[in-house]
Amino acid sequence: MRPGPGEGPDPAEPLLPERLARAAALAGPMPVSQFMAAANAHYYATRDPLGAAGDFTTAPEIGQVFGELAGLWCADLWDRAGRPDIAWVELGPGRGTLAADARRAMARAGLTPPVHLVETSPALRARQAERLPDATWHDSVDTLPDDRALLIVANEFFDALPIRQLVRGAAGWHERLVAAQDTLFLPVAGPAVPDAVIPAPLRAAPPGSVIETSPASVGVMRALAARIVTQGGAMVAVDYGYEGPAVGDTLQAVRGHAYANPWEEPGSRDLTAHVDFATLAAAAQGEGCAAWGPTPQGEWLRALGIDARTAALARAHPDRAEELAAARDRLADADAMGTLFRALAVTAPGWPAPAGFA
């Protein structure tokens, strides 16, 4: 069938690489953060990237036990905090799988809170609505409820937020920019940045070294931590990353379950960067929260009972025992996701210590 009026690509709205290339041609090379933000906004808005037929998979898609344990983590904290009025929040919920699994587990523990989802992609909002028709959606954390405690979960959310890159030249550090030649993009050294803004231990790194910061991630963490301090609550963020300050170019692209060139065809591939847990923890502490971890995902899941929960599910569904054990191994084993991914928790002053962060 031919597309009718208003359907199909709008000729006035060229594909993203052309738009970005034109922006770079008109205004000069753009910061890496602008390139990454535009590329990912287009990427997530135009597809469901998850699953075998997509570009990548995530912990909640690997096994229901991941979302269930995240939900039990929330319910346990809520219970020990004296069962206050809460809103349950997920940042970047993908297909809504974690939220649906968490909600089921929380309900069994007596917690049935309203669900608030922070999601910018219309395509993924539609997927989420299939599983969570009564949720409330938000474009940003700014509009989350301000009249009750917040229990917040974020899995592979912060890695999708834009980063800045600084690159060491022969004589000093420069902001890294992205230049465009027709529709080819390439990173170039931009204006010099003073040594004073470079963490002291990294200033003398060899030419070519890259330092990353994510002002967008810090902004989200500070806003949520400030809410948690005044409203009560907690957050757990699971991702892959490091504890900065550190040198390293971690910007990567994934397409069809394989690594791809991050500078090529922006908007057609998932761009991520490793998360700096130390900076996120410091941002939360700066607002007055307590920070816990980062703890390896495998340790966190084992402390929350992944072995017992997997065994119980296998008893109830003997035909799925093998698949359930495989999911547990993939999520928790050190040679799979168990140590690559880590959990960082943030809690309100006066709230109890969260489970799994001994």
Ligand code: SAH
């Ligand atoms: N948490 C899910 C999906 C991870 S993919 C899972 O584990 O399966 C990243 C998610 O963050 C997607 O839902 C994407 O649309 C969303 N996202 C990316 N950038 C965002 C932004 N700036 N604001 C809100 N959501 C964003």
